[in-house]
Amino acid sequence: MSTKAIRGTFLDFIDDPWKHVGDEHAATRFLVDGLLVIEDGIIKDFGPYDALADRWAELEVTEIRDRIIVPGFIDGHIHFPQTRVLGAYGEQLLPWLQKWVFPEERKYADREYAQAGAVRFFDNLLASGTTTIQAFTSSAPVCTEELFEEASRRNMRVIAGITAIDKNAPDWFTISPEEFYTAATEQIERYHGKGRNLYAITPRFAFGATKELLETCRRLKQENPDLWVHTHISENPAEIRGVLAIHDDCTDYLGMYEKYDLVGPKFTGGHGVWLSNDEFRRISDKGAAVTFCPCSNLYLGSGLFRLGRATDPEHRVKLTFGTDMGGGNRFSMLNVLEDAYKVGMLNNTILDGSIVPSEQDLAESERNKLSPFRAFWSITQGGAEALYIDEYVGNFDIGKEADFVALDWTAGPPANAWHASLLVEEGGPQTVEQAGELLFSIMMVSDERAVDETWVAGERLYKKA
Amino acid sequence: MSTKAIRGTFLDFIDDPWKHVGDEHAATRFLVDGLLVIEDGIIKDFGPYDALADRWAELEVTEIRDRIIVPGFIDGHIHFPQTRVLGAYGEQLLPWLQKWVFPEERKYADREYAQAGAVRFFDNLLASGTTTIQAFTSSAPVCTEELFEEASRRNMRVIAGITAIDKNAPDWFTISPEEFYTAATEQIERYHGKGRNLYAITPRFAFGATKELLETCRRLKQENPDLWVHTHISENPAEIRGVLAIHDDCTDYLGMYEKYDLVGPKFTGGHGVWLSNDEFRRISDKGAAVTFCPCSNLYLGSGLFRLGRATDPEHRVKLTFGTDMGGGNRFSMLNVLEDAYKVGMLNNTILDGSIVPSEQDLAESERNKLSPFRAFWSITQGGAEALYIDEYVGNFDIGKEADFVALDWTAGPPANAWHASLLVEEGGPQTVEQAGELLFSIMMVSDERAVDETWVAGERLYKKA
Incomplete structure (x- = not known):
């Protein structure tokens, strides 16, 4: 049995934002300092670091700093060949x-x-x-x-x-x-x-x-x-x-x-x-x-x-x-x-x-x-x-498979870093609003260069060179 | 007086391709192996290497290999601040x-x-x-x-x-x-x-x-x-x-x-x-x-x-x-x-x-x-x-200012290099058709990462790290 823990800034979704017009934060889960515990590729625990640290004190923690960690992306339509x-x-x-x-x-x-x-x-x-x-x-x-x-x-x-x-x-x-x-x-x-x-x-x-x-x-x-x-x-x-x-x-x-x-x-x-x-x-x-x-x-x-x-x-x-x-x-x-x-x-x-x-x-x-x-x-x-696979993947709920991505909001075309500095101070996003602005910048000003690490079932399969 | 010469594969335009529906190559000038001679930032000579080499035998030649050299890009509408x-x-x-x-x-x-x-x-x-x-x-x-x-x-x-x-x-x-x-x-x-x-x-x-x-x-x-x-x-x-x-x-x-x-x-x-x-x-x-x-x-x-x-x-x-x-x-x-x-x-x-x-x-x-x-x-x-500045810039005509870009058709998102290998063999484009396909790939599959060098008035002001 392999158990590990990731500490960092996490953002995922607990509801459909389209159901919360004017209050999309209600659909969003944002942890400035969170802990994700993974056992054999499955999410065993997830929450604020302070609340969980004691429970998992014996585990070695991998810290992912200066990144926003989001669930792995799902591409619903792609042609392999x-x-x-x-x-x-x-x-x-x-x-x-x-x-x-x-x-x-x-x-x-x-x-x-x-x-x-x-x-x-x-x-x-x-x-x-x-x-x-x-x-x-x-x-x-x-x-x-x-x-x-x-x-x-x-x-x-x-x-x-x-x-x-x-x-x-x-x-x-x-x-x-x-x-x-x-x-x-x-x-x-x-x-x-x-x-x-x-x-x-x-x-x-x-x-x-x-x-x-x-x-x-x-x-x-x-x-x-x-x-x-x-x-x-x-x-x-x-x-x-x-x-x-x-x-x-x-x-x-x-x-x-x-x-x-x-x-x-x-x-x-x-x-x-x-x-x-x-x-x-x-x-x-x-x-x-x-x-x-x-x-x-x-x-x-x-x-x-x-x-x-x-x-x-x-x-x-x-x-x-x-x-x-x-x-x-x-x-x-x-x-x-x-x-x-x-x-x-x-x-x-x-x-x-x-x-x-x-x-x-x-x-x-x-x-x-x-x-x-x-x-x-x-x-x-x-x-x-x-796709009816939300029992397996999609967010950081306990029991799901630990697929996630660490996003670097300063990476991308040369224009991106200075832009990001307009949206957030040193130290990264402190609020869900700031996280949202950085995510928007990642999707509109940056590109796949923002993907710094990709983890699949609890294993890091990609790290940007 | 500073004189220099660049040898490489060049592509520029001598007419409006919209005037040549079905035969756009007639508007295009493509030199698989060309020579661009620059004197004090101005284009002094331009043509096939073989035709020009003797005339400029005393000049030191900078070779730019595995690139397509095109005139510098003109952005007609941008907001500095x-x-x-x-x-x-x-x-x-x-x-x-x-x-x-x-x-x-x-x-x-x-x-x-x-x-x-x-x-x-x-x-x-x-x-x-x-x-x-x-x-x-x-x-x-x-x-x-x-x-x-x-x-x-x-x-x-x-x-x-x-x-x-x-x-x-x-x-x-x-x-x-x-x-x-x-x-x-x-x-x-x-x-x-x-x-x-x-x-x-x-x-x-x-x-x-x-x-x-x-x-x-x-x-x-x-x-x-x-x-x-x-x-x-x-x-x-x-x-x-x-x-x-x-x-x-x-x-x-x-x-x-x-x-x-x-x-x-x-x-x-x-x-x-x-x-x-x-x-x-x-x-x-x-x-x-x-x-x-x-x-x-x-x-x-x-x-x-x-x-x-x-x-x-x-x-x-x-x-x-x-x-x-x-x-x-x-x-x-x-x-x-x-x-x-x-x-x-x-x-x-x-x-x-x-x-x-x-x-x-x-x-x-x-x-x-x-x-x-x-x-x-x-x-x-x-x-x-x-913009009525074609007396100064726009193509490689003699007398114009030597602004140009060396494009690397293999750079860009990780998907690009294999795609480019479908379009052209090792050794780069040999025909204007192949060059066109690579340029299309550069604009649709790649991005500014394709820009390997940028030259302004005969000086190289940018080289990709």
């Missing part, structure tokens, strides 16, 4: 897939390439402070295997599954529904629930799925009701029209997944840029989730996700945030927060009535403002709740 | 100014603070590859003085001027039209045309200007017709309504500057997000310029600049790109290109007819796609032409 092709030039979704993505992903049918790619992929994640992902792989079984193998070596919690496409892709890239069923069934047995691995039934997207493929997904979900379901939804206008042309018995994109009984808890649809109010309502009713991928939505020109609509208390939709790397051009969830803030502010202006008076909705406008509390909640506890 | 306050949380333009900006800018009335700020400001610029700026200062004369003094010490070409505001700001921040006239007149005499300094008549923005102040600007321009005029235009919907309420004899924002005879060559209006087609036409006819500040437009939620409309050959508007730091949250023009690409792609989707068929305009849609050639032209030669 696009690691090398991120930020490729020039197209909207559909032609970009054909030109850059499928040829690169094809390489992951080769075990050696997939293995080497997995090492780079997880190195990038850890350097970005990301400790949990929900990932797409490719249609080659090897690709998914190597993802799980490397995740297991690092003891990281991941959700993934062989990523099926049987339409609108080159022949050399598709997989038949039968092959998919066989490979998935074998992998579920081999990986699901082993260590920290969780398995997701993963039809790539409806534009790349025949009815037979979706029927196979339904069968897999019926046979394995505790599995996750991970896919894309309503990303790009041309894609949506294409989907409705294939699935001409459905009136909207969500309806197509509903038809195959896939929408419910543990279902995540990536993007959702063009979801209708009615689709938001049905997703909310069913306890399903949407992943907001702002870097990608801007990079591919998909559109502006309606953050303030998704967070409407009338039909609150569970949200994860995701890089969508390589449709997103950055690996870091801090860059995701930067672009999420920008999307939110564009929506904020659209909805404040200053452009078109009849479009004014001040409450929805306000919900688009991504405060640092809303932001960091979304990539920690909020993401965990949306 | 906002260096420390960049990326401050949470508001659209007008409340953000009151809460964060005016209190910080006020400090620059103190010479010591302004001096120290200027050192940091130029350090940040050079680390970002920016060698020329058109800058706002504050309403305190000291602030402008210290900007020019520090620029002179570094021999950098800057355009700036005391930044006048006499309305909609706290009393302690405004300047009267008389004080402005006196200070500007004194500074024009002292700085304009001295070394590489150029002076701009700088009414901050129409929302902060009485008619008397704009009348004073007109008088200054009449007395000094060779001066630049630098201001803001049509940034935010609420601001525009405010401007038209003050200047109720004008029907649009541009008309107000026109009324005071300020719009013509050497006039630049920052932002222009909400300019009408008619305003674009008048700006084009008059040879004036607009600065596209995408980081800021997203950060403050101002809106999406209509890049494809501004570049319509029917009424081509001269464009500079700018950080608008601190309304923009980044110092680096590479981040500006990242966000400019994203704004362009959002517009591209809006205009391709896939959302609303009646809004389809395929030519305008295409003009929104910021290829790497359009991008780097815009922050070098294109920016120089828009």
Whole structure:
């Protein structure tokens, strides 16, 4: 049995800040001087150092100074085999897939390439402070295997599954529904629930799925009701029209997944840029989730996700945030927060009535403002709740797995340190307000350079050079 | 007389890539192995190494290997005294100014603070590859003085001027039209045309200007017709309504500057997000310029600049790109290109007819796609032409000032190097296509870390640690 303790300044979330408009601190837990006790990778105790020190007097304490320690980041939507092709030039979704993505992903049918790619992929994640992902792989079984193998070596919690496409892709890239069923069934047995691995039934997207493929997904979900379901939804206008042309018995994109009984808890649809109010309502009713991928939505020109609509208390939709790397051009969830803030502010202006008076909705406008509390909640506890993994990760509650990140608010582009000195005196943040301002600076002025240490299940797996 | 030569891989522009749709290479000059000869800071010769080597056989040659050397970046719109306050949380333009900006800018009335700020400001610029700026200062004369003094010490070409505001700001921040006239007149005499300094008549923005102040600007321009005029235009919907309420004899924002005879060559209006087609036409006819500040437009939620409309050959508007730091949250023009690409792609989707068929305009849609050639032209030669300083800077033509940047395509976030290895073999780019792909990677996957060396007037002022 290994027990250890970390002392430092901690910030995490005990509630959804969107439920506390005007008083977000009520959702936030901030310990200027806290102690986190870890036993075999699990949080054993957490609280103010002064209150806990006596109880754990015999333990050696690792002090992490001049940092804000937050829960590890959760990336709800990332494409493992696009690691090398991120930020490729020039197209909207559909032609970009054909030109850059499928040829690169094809390489992951080769075990050696997939293995080497997995090492780079997880190195990038850890350097970005990301400790949990929900990932797409490719249609080659090897690709998914190597993802799980490397995740297991690092003891990281991941959700993934062989990523099926049987339409609108080159022949050399598709997989038949039968092959998919066989490979998935074998992998579920081999990986699901082993260590920290969780398995997701993963039809790539409806534009790349025949009815037979979706029927196979339904069968897999019926046979394995505790599995996750991970896919894309309503990303790009041309894609949506294409989907409705294939699935001409459905009136909207969500309806197509509903038809195959896939929408419910543990279902995540990536993007959702063009979801209708009615689709938001049905997703909310069913306890399903949407992943907001702002870097990608801007990079591919998909559109502006309606953050303030998704967070409407009338039909609150569970949200994860995701890089969508390589449709997103950055690996870091801090860059995701930067672009999420920008999307939110564009929506904020659209909805404040200053452009078109009849479009004014001040409450929805306000919900688009991504405060640092809303932001960091979304990539920690909020993401965990949306993915139904909050029993494992998301905050520093006792019993959860000890995944966390130590953030250096002075690191980043050369401009950042002097900026941070405007927000906080020497000695670091003393109040939750100050911590919030530093977190905002980290997401808007800095980048993954702010990630100084990344810990997974109580082990430090990354320290910035 | 000091003469030196640089050998390396060079890329610059000899024409506007928007004029060469489908054949942008025609606008680009790419030398795999080039030689740049510099005499007293001025380009004396430039061409393929093989062709020039004999002519300059006696010169010692500095070899810059594994880099792409491009002209120094031009930031057409930046706020010197906002260096420390960049990326401050949470508001659209007008409340953000009151809460964060005016209190910080006020400090620059103190010479010591302004001096120290200027050192940091130029350090940040050079680390970002920016060698020329058109800058706002504050309403305190000291602030402008210290900007020019520090620029002179570094021999950098800057355009700036005391930044006048006499309305909609706290009393302690405004300047009267008389004080402005006196200070500007004194500074024009002292700085304009001295070394590489150029002076701009700088009414901050129409929302902060009485008619008397704009009348004073007109008088200054009449007395000094060779001066630049630098201001803001049509940034935010609420601001525009405010401007038209003050200047109720004008029907649009541009008309107000026109009324005071300020719009013509050497006039630049920052932002222009909400300019009408008619305003674009008048700006084009008059040879004036607009600065596209995408980081800021997203950060403050101002809106999406209509890049494809501004570049319509029917009424081509001269464009500079700018950080608008601190309304923009980044110092680096590479981040500006990242966000400019994203704004362009959002517009591209809006205009391709896939959302609303009646809004389809395929030519305008295409003009929104910021290829790497359009991008780097815009922050070098294109920016120089828009600011009417292309006789001095912008590309490697003989006779121009030797400002340039050596870019390392492998630097940046940890993901970048492997990505770059997909685009180019060992040995670097051999073709203009490969160079373009690397430049795109530098702007979308990397950031200011790609800037390895920055040279100003033939002297290396920055080398990455």
